[in-house]
Amino acid sequence: MALTDVARLAKRRGDALIWALYGAGLLPALWYFYLGSTGGLGADPVKTFERHLGLWTLRFLILTLTVSPLREIFSINLIRYRRALGLLAFYYGVMHFSAYMILDQALDLNTVIADIVKRPFITIGMASLALLIPLAVTSNAWSIRRLGRNWMKLHRLIYVAAAGGAIHFILSVKSWPAEPVIYAAIVTILLAWRIVRPSFLRWRRSTQTKAPRPARSAS
Amino acid sequence: AEALKASRGPYATDEKLTSLEDVTTYNNFYEFGTGKTDPASNSGNFKPKPWRVKVDGLVSKPTEFDIDELIAQMPLEERIYRMRCVEAWSMVIPWTGFQLSELLNKVEPLSSAKYVAFETVVRPDEMPGQQGLFQPLDWPYVEGLRLDEAMHPLTILAVGLYGETLPNQNGAPIRLVVPWKYGFKGIKSIVRISLVDKQPPTSWNMQNAREYGFYANVNPEVDHPRWSQATERRIGEDGFFGSGRRKTLPFNGYGEQVASLYSGMDLKVYY
Numbered sequence: 006m007a008l009t010d011v012a013r014l015a016k017r018r019g020d021a022l023i024w025a026l027y028g029a030g031l032l033p034a035l036w037y038f039y040l041g042s043t044g045g046l047g048a049d050p051v052k053t054f055e056r057h058l059g060l061w062t063l064r065f066l067i068l069t070l071t072v073s074p075l076r077e078i079f080s081i082n083l084i085r086y087r088r089a090l091g092l093l094a095f096y097y098g099v100m101h102f103s104a105y106m107i108l109d110q111a112l113d114l115n116t117v118i119a120d121i122v123k124r125p126f127i128t129i130g131m132a133s134l135a136l137l138i139p140l141a142v143t144s145n146a147w148s149i150r151r152l153g154r155n156w157m158k159l160h161r162l163i164y165v166a167a168a169g170g171a172i173h174f175i176l177s178v179k180s181w182p183a184e185p186v187i188y189a190a191i192v193t194i195l196l197a198w199r200i201v202r203p204s205f206l207r208w209r210r211s212t213q214t215k216a217p218r219p220a221r222s223a224s
Numbered sequence: 225a226e227a228l229k230a231s232r233g234p235y236a237t238d239e240k241l242t243s244l245e246d247v248t249t250y251n252n253f254y255e256f257g258t259g260k261t262d263p264a265s266n267s268g269n270f271k272p273k274p275w276r277v278k279v280d281g282l283v284s285k286p287t288e289f290d291i292d293e294l295i296a297q298m299p300l301e302e303r304i305y306r307m308r309c310v311e312a313w314s315m316v317i318p319w320t321g322f323q324l325s326e327l328l329n330k331v332e333p334l335s336s337a338k339y340v341a342f343e344t345v346v347r348p349d350e351m352p353g354q355q356g357l358f359q360p361l362d363w364p365y366v367e368g369l370r371l372d373e374a375m376h377p378l379t380i381l382a383v384g385l386y387g388e389t390l391p392n393q394n395g396a397p398i399r400l401v402v403p404w405k406y407g408f409k410g411i412k413s414i415v416r417i418s419l420v421d422k423q424p425p426t427s428w429n430m431q432n433a434r435e436y437g438f439y440a441n442v443n444p445e446v447d448h449p450r451w452s453q454a455t456e457r458r459i460g461e462d463g464f465f466g467s468g469r470r471k472t473l474p475f476n477g478y479g480e481q482v483a484s485l486y487s488g489m490d491l492k493v494y495y
Contacts, residue, residue, distance in 0.1 A: 041464040047261070048250035049313055049457065050464045109457075111469065116452070126450050176450055179311070180360035180431055182258035 023089050030093040033061050034100055051108045058101035059130075063174060063188055065094035066167045070195040077202065088144050091163065095141040098134040098170075126176030133169030136162045164199065167192050225388035230320045233301035235378055237477075241304065242315035244386050246460040251393045252309065253412055254360050255344065255351040262353070263393035270350045272389075272396035272413070281341070281418035284332035291397045295383050298322040302387070303380055305403035307410075308442045308476045310428075314456045319401055320384035325375040333371065333419050340374040341424035342367045342400060343416040361427050367400065367411035368424035368438065370485075378403055378481055381414070404475040404482045406440045437495035441486070442476035446495045 037057045040046045046053040069090040075081040110117050120127045140160055142148070149156050171189040178185055253263035256270075273291065280286040300320055308314045328340070344365040348354040354363050373379060382401045383390060390396040395412025402409050408428050418424075428436035435449055444454045455469040475482050486494075 044463075046464070048246040048459045049260070051457065052313075054464070108464065109469075113469075116455070120452065123447075124451055178258075179428075179435075180254070180258065181358070182360060183358045186358075 019085055023086060026086055026089045027093065030065065030089070031096070034058065034097065051104070055101060055104045055109060058097055058104055059170075059174065062094055062097035062101050063167075063170050063192075065090055065097055066163065066170055067188075067191055067195065069094055069163065070167055070192070074195065074198050074202075077206065092141060092144055095137045098137055102131070102134055126173055129169050129176065130173035133166040133173060136166040136169070140166075164196055168196060225384075225391060227388055228295070228300055228320045228384040230300035230302045230384075230387070233303045235481075236302070236304040237306060237316060239304075239306065239316045240461065241318060242458075242460050247315060247317055247385060248391050248393060250315075250459060252311075252407065253353075253393055253395065255353045255363070255365065255413075256393065257353045258360055264391075266352045267392035270347070270392040270396070270413075272392060275397045275415075277398060277414055277417065279327065279331045279417045279419075281420050282334040282337035283328075283419050284334060285330070287331050289327075291383070294327075294398070295389075298326060300383070301380075303382075303401070303403075305378075305401060306476050307401075307403065307407055308456060308472065310406040310408055310436065310440070310448060310453075312448075312451060312453060312456050312472075313459055314470075314472075315459050318386055319380065319382040320387060321380040321382035321401065323377055324379045324381050324400070325377065327381060327417075328374060328419070331419075336421050337419035338371055339420050339423055340369050340371060341416075341418045341420050342369075342411045342414055343418075344411055345413045345415045361431055364415075365411060365427045366424065367409055367426050369402065369409075370423075371419070372485055373402070373482075376482060376485065378478060404441060404478040406442060408436065409440050439486075439491070439494050441482075441491060441495075442472060443474055443491055443495065444472040445474070446492055 037046065037054055041050045041054045044050070069087055072083050072087040072090070075083060106112060106117050110120075121131045122128065140162060143152060143156060143159060152159065171185070171192040174185040175181075175189055249264045250260050251263040252260070253267070256263040256266040275291040276288050277291065277294070278286075278288045299322055301322065302318055302320050304316060304318045306314060307317050324340075344363075345351075346354060346364045353359070369379070380401050381398055382395070383398050385391075385394060390399065395410070395414075398414050399412040400410050400414065409426075423438060426436075426438055428440075429438055442453075447453050453472055456472045457469055473479070
C-alpha cells in the first residue's frame with residue numbers, strides 16, 4: 006500500500022470519528038429529553054432537564070480546554086476533535102438557554118429579559134453563552150484562514166466563557182455543595198495552566214535536547 | 225410508617241395535593257445531603273424512635289416530652305398547607321400535627337419570653353450529610369420564630385403526612401410547619417425548643433444573611449438576590465411541557481390570617 010493511501014485512510018477514519026463524536030455528544034440531550042417527556046426526570050423535570058443541559062455545556066467546555074494541555078504535557082494530540090467539542094459546548098449552551106426560556110419560563114420574554122438584566126447568575130450565564138456565539142460562527146476553515154492570528158486571539162474568549170459558566174453554576178445553588186465547587190476547581194486549573202504554560206514550555210525546552218514544537222494554539 | 229388518627233382542621237386548602245411520591249422524594253434536608261433525592265436515599269439508617277423533645281428556657285414548667293406520649297395526648301389535626309420553598313417551587317401537603325401553641329401553653333411561657341428557638345438533632349452516624357469535609361451548614365440546624373408567630377394557630381408541629389407518621393426524609397419524628405414562610409423555616413427532627421428573650425440565630429441566616437432573613441415570609445415583592453420570588457413551579461403538576469409557573473402570593477396566600485403580625489414593619493428590611 007502506498008504511503009498516500011495510508012494517509013487518506015487514516016484521514017477518512019478520523020473524519021468518521023469526528024462525526025461519531027458529534028453523534029455521541031448529542032446523546033445525553035436526547036436521552037434527557039426522552040426521560041423528561043415520559044415522566045422520568047423526577048418531581049421537577051424542567052429544572053432537572055435544564056440542569057443536565059447546563060452540566061453538559063460545562064463538561065464540553067472543560068473537554069475543549071483539556072485538548073491543548075494534553076498535547077503540551079502528555080503529547081497526546083486530540084486537536085482534530087477540538088472543534089467538535091467546542092461546538093458541542095455551544096449547542097448545549099443554546100439548548101440549556103432554550104429549556105429555560107421555553108420550558109421553564111414558558112416564553113415569558115418580559116421575565117426572561119428581567120432575569121438576564123437583574124439576576125447576576127443569569128447575566129453571567131447569558132454573557133458566557135453570548136461569548137461562544139462568535140466562536141461557533143468562526144469555527145470553520147474559511148474563518149481560520151481569513152482571520153489568521155486574530156482567530157487565535159478571538160478564540161481565547163472561551164477562557165472567559167468557561168470561567169463564567171463555572172461561576173454561573175456556583176451562583177445558581179444554595180450554600181456550597183460539592184459539585185459546582187469541583188467544576189469550578191477544574192476550570193480554574195485549566196485556566197491557570199494557560200498562565201504557567203509559557204514558563205513550563207521554556208523549562209522543558211531547556212531540559213530537553215530536542216525541543217518540542219512551540220505551542221501555537223490559542224486554546 | 226404508622227397510621228395517625230386526626231380530625232380535619234379548619235385551615236385546609238382545596239388545591240390538588242402533591243403526590244406522596246413527590247413529597248417524599250423531593251426534599252431539602254441537608255443533614256442527609258444537598259441533592260433533592262439525597263434525603264430519601266440516605267435516611268434509611270436514621271432512628272426517629274425513641275425520641276424526646278426538650279422544651280425549656282423562659283418557661284414555668286420546663287419539660288422533656290416523649291414523642292409517643294406527645295402524639296397520644298395532643299389533639300391531632302390534618303392541615304393541608306401550601307409549602308413554598310425559597311428556591312421557587314411549591315407543593316400542597318396534607319400534614320398531621322398539632323398547634324405549636326398547644327405545646328407552648330403546657331410549659332407556660334414567662335412574660336419575658338419573646339422568641340422561640342428550635343434545634344435539630346446532630347447524629348453524624350445516622351445523617352451522612354453531617355459527615356465529611358464538605359458540609360454546607362453548621363450543625364445543629366437551628367431556627368426561630370417570634371413568640372406571636374409561634375403562637376399563631378397556623379403554626380403547627382407536624383408528626384405525620386398523608387395520615388401516617390413522618391418519613392425520615394420529611395423530618396421524622398417531629399418538625400415545624402409555618403405555611404406563610406419559606407420552607408427552610410420548617411426545621412426538622414426537632415430535639416429542643418427553647419423560649420428566649422432575644423432573636424435566636426437561624427441556620428440559613430448565618431450561612432448567608434443577605435439572602436436569608438430571620439423572618440423569611442413568602443413575599444413575591446422581595447426577590448432573593450440571585451433569583452426572582454415572583455413566581456413558583458408547583459411540583460408534579462406542570463410536567464415537562466406547558467410549564468405553568470404560577471404567581472407567588474404574599475405570605476404564601478395566608479395574608480388574611482397573618483399579615484397583621486407584621487403591621488408597621490418594612491418587609492423589605494425584615495425579609
